[in-house]
Structures are given as C-alpha cells and as structure tokens.
Amino acid sequence: GENVEQHPSTLSVQEGDSAVIKCTYSDSASNYFPWYKQELGKRPQLIIDIRSNVGEKKDQRIAVTLNKTAKHFSLHITETQPEDSAVYFCAAPILTGGGNKLTFGTGTQLKVEL
C-alpha cells in the first residue's frame, strides 16, 4: 500500500554537528512534505514544510530537500544544539477517493550529546 518510510529510527550526534533524516514516499502524486518535531511529553509541531514546486527550503538551521524523481525528501539540521533533541516525523499526503490523507513516517529519535 501507499506509505512513508523514515530512516534512521534513532540518531545520536555531538553538539555542533549536523543531522540528516531521510524519508521516501510511494505516491507519485504527493506534493506536500512537512516535518514535525515532538519533544518529550509534548504534541507534534510543524517545523518546516516543502511543496513539490521547489527542491529545497531553508529556515535558519533547518532545511528540507526534495527529489521528486526518486521520491525522497530529507531534513537537515546544522549546528545541532541540545534543544534539538526530540522525535522528528516526516509526512506525505496520500491521495485517495475519500480525500487527502497525511501519512506519517515512524519517527526518528534525535539525541544531541554535549
């Protein structure tokens, strides 16, 4: 079926290093790709998103890249800080007869070590 795969499931980096999380999707019609951050005990919150008419989007230390041909997109966090430690989820809309459904990846637990 249509799904979104996310890797790695856990990622540990040293403070100041970069972190990259990758997702692949199966529905070639998908055209919106958000990334959510969920801190421990909190709700998921959108940190960045990209639409299919662009290949890259940046917001300070975070960026998302999209390769529609290969059907994958990635989250890049530079100069990581302890407050970046959280679970990150990618998502993509799966278009069905009943309407658009946002399908989430299984999450990446990012730990930024001092």
Place this chain on the structure above:
Amino acid sequence: DADVTQTPRNRITKTGKRIMLECSQTKGHDRMYWYRQDPGLGLQLIYYSFDVKDINKGEISDGYSVSRQAQAKFSLSLESAIPNQTALYFCATSDPPGGTIDDEQYFGPGTRLTVT
C-alpha cells in the same frame, strides 16, 4: 497550541467499557483528524473529517467511531475498549488555503488512554 483542546488528558478504563475522547478547536478550521501514537509506530490516522457532513476512515478505524457535532468539535469513541487500544491519542486540525491540498496540522495536547 491552546486553540486545540482535548479531554480528558489521561484516562484509565477497563476492558469492555465504552469511552469517548473529545476534541474542541477555536481555530475555525474545517478539517479535523484523530491519530493514535504508539512507540515506534509514529502517528496512525484513525478517522478524519473535512467538514461537518464529511467523515472518512483512516488507516486503523476498526474498533473506533467518531462524531462531528459541529465545526469546532470532533469526538472519538471506543465502543468496547480492549488493552491493545492503550495508546496516546491526538486530535488535529488544518485549514488548507484555497487551491492547495494540504497544509500545517495543529495538534491538541493528547489524551493518554490505558485499558486494563
């Protein structure tokens, strides 16, 4: 986001009991969603509603039902709770701008449900 609220925040119930989780929003959004979160499985869509008269099943609707009482309210019911429905449940809303298919979803604080 205080604009999306869920009640109760925590609930312990017994197998076979009927339970309702409620979601309210003051964002004026038409679209509302119910998700279930289990460790290592991400967020799985249970039901979603694009307006008051529209209800759609998600990936894991078996054992659940919903009611969209108004634009601002979307309730999730477990008709006969079972232990494997123990999870964290999130409500969310969205309001895509005209011409776009999807946009940011705003999540409620979550309801932690334990079925014993």
